[in-house]
Amino acid sequence: MKLRLAALLWGICLVTIAGGEARGETYPTRPVRLIVPFPAGGSADLIGRTLAKKMSEGLGQQVVVENRAGAGGTMGAGALAKSPADGYTLGLGTVSTLAMAPVVRANPPYDSLAAFAPVSLVASAPFILVVNGSVQAGSLAELVALAKSKPGGLNFASIGDGTLQHFTGESFKSLAGVDIVHVPYKGVAPALVDLLAGQVQIGFDILASFQLQNLQSGKLRALAVLGPVRTAQLPSVPTAAEAGLPGLAATAWFGLIAPKGTPAEVLARLNTEVRKAVASVELSGAIATQGLDAAASSPQEFAELIDKEMARWAQVVKTSGFKAE
Numbered sequence: 464m465k466l467r468l469a470a471l472l473w474g475i476c477l478v479t480i481a482g483g484e485a486r487g488e489t490y491p492t493r494p495v496r497l498i499v500p501f502p503a504g505g506s507a508d509l510i511g512r513t514l515a516k517k518m519s520e521g522l523g524q525q526v527v528v529e530n531r532a533g534a535g536g537t538m539g540a541g542a543l544a545k546s547p548a549d550g551y552t553l554g555l556g557t558v559s560t561l562a563m564a565p566v567v568r569a570n571p572p573y574d575s576l577a578a579f580a581p582v583s584l585v586a587s588a589p590f591i592l593v594v595n596g597s598v599q600a601g602s603l604a605e606l607v608a609l610a611k612s613k614p615g616g617l618n619f620a621s622i623g624d625g626t627l628q629h630f631t632g633e634s635f636k637s638l639a640g641v642d643i644v645h646v647p648y649k650g651v652a653p654a655l656v657d658l659l660a661g662q663v664q665i666g667f668d669i670l671a672s673f674q675l676q677n678l679q680s681g682k683l684r685a686l687a688v689l690g691p692v693r694t695a696q697l698p699s700v701p702t703a704a705e706a707g708l709p710g711l712a713a714t715a716w717f718g719l720i721a722p723k724g725t726p727a728e729v730l731a732r733l734n735t736e737v738r739k740a741v742a743s744v745e746l747s748g749a750i751a752t753q754g755l756d757a758a759a760s761s762p763q764e765f766a767e768l769i770d771k772e773m774a775r776w777a778q779v780v781k782t783s784g785f786k787a788e
Contacts, residue, residue: 475606476728477753490550498538498554502532505651506671506753509587510717513749517740528555533703535623536560537572544578550733553582553599556720559627562772566780567625569787581765582719582730583737588629588669588740588755589690590713591697593683595661602688603706606665610641615641619653619665623785624776628654630776631667631689631713633783638710656770658683670696670754689713696754718765730762 495518499511499597508530515526533541539731540560550748556579565571573579592603598617600606610617619635621628624647646663648654651672658666658673659682666673667689675696677683687703688694689712703711719737721730738759740746761770 484675490732491522493523493551494527495522496541496552497526497528498543498552499528499530499534500532500543500555500557500560501530502721503530506715506755507555507557507668507755509537510750510755512606513664513746514555514585514719514737514740517743517746518585518733518736521736521739524609526747533649534572535564535626536566536639538569539565540579541572544721544723546722548580548722548726550721550725550729552722553733554579554720555585556581556718556769558714558716558772561718561720561769562776563625563630566773567630567785567787569711575769576766578723580725580730581762581769582721582722582733582756583741583762584716584718584760584765584768585737585741586755587714587716588671588753588759589688589694590667590715591670591673591685591694592635592687592689592703593651593658593666593673593685593698595658595664596684597661598664598684600686600767601684602705603701603708607639607641607708610643614642615644617665618646618663619643619667620658620663621645621647621667622650622654623647625785627713627776628667628714630779630783630785631711632665634713634779635667635708635787637779637782638708639785644645667713670694671752675754679751687711694754715755716768718760722726734762 498513499508501507511528515528519526531542536559543554561575565575600609619632657663671684678685683698685697687706689703690701741757741759
C-alpha cells in the first residue's frame, strides 16, 4: 500500500511539474534550439545569434542557434513546422520564409499562419533602390524615363527567382510601366559583384547588402528608400513616395516564431524576453550595423503583418505572371 501510495504521489508530482511547464511556470528547464534558416555570416544569422545570447540571459537556459540553410530558407522553416510545440524549438522567421515562399512556390512546404505561432517581430529594414554609378539617372524619375527610352535595355539583379528582391523589381516594373530584365543570382555576393561591375544596372535590397562604402564612393547610387520614412544612414535619399512612386514599397523583416500549438503561456514568456532583448543596446547596436532597426511586437501584431504581407506579395506575383517550377 505504501509503495502504491508513493507511486501515486510521484505520478501526481510529475503531472504537476509537466502541467506547470506547459503553462510557462517553470519554462524553460533545458536548453532551447533556435533555427536560423540561412547560412552563418549574414544579417539573419547576426540577428539570430545576438537574440539568442540576450534571451539566454533572460530565460536562464542556453538558446542554441542552429543554421539550417537551403531552399531559400524554407528547409529550416519546414523543419520548425514539424518540431514539437513545446517551446524548445524556435525559429527566426523572415519576410522571405513567411510571406514570400507560401505565395511563390507551386507546392509550398507549409502554410505560414497554420504552421507557426508568431512570437514577436525583432528587426526590420526598408529596401533601397540603387543603380550602378555609371547609370545616367540621378533620381527615380530619371531612372523611369531612362528605362522607358530603352525597353529591355536595363537589367536588375536579385538573389534568385521568387525572392523579395525579384518581386520588388517586378513591382517596380508594374508601377512605373517599364520593361527591365530580371537577372537572378545565387546569393547577395555574386549579385553585388555584377552590380558594381555594371553587368546589371539596378538593385533592390537592404542597405547592408549594398555596403555603405559603395554608395559613399559613388560606385553605386541610391535613388529611393522603399519604406515609409528616410533612413538615418542615407538622410538625403528620398522615399519612393517622395520621389513620385508611392506604391513602391518593400521591407525586410525578421521575427521569432514557434510551432503552432505552443502553449500561450510559453509564447507570452518568450515575447517578454524578446522585448527585453530588442530594448538592449547590445542587440539594437549590433543590427544597426546592418542598417536594421530593432522593433518588438505582440504575437497578434506579428501575425497580422505576416497575413498582410502574404496578401500583398501574392498580388504582385499574380500580376507578374511568374510561374514556379
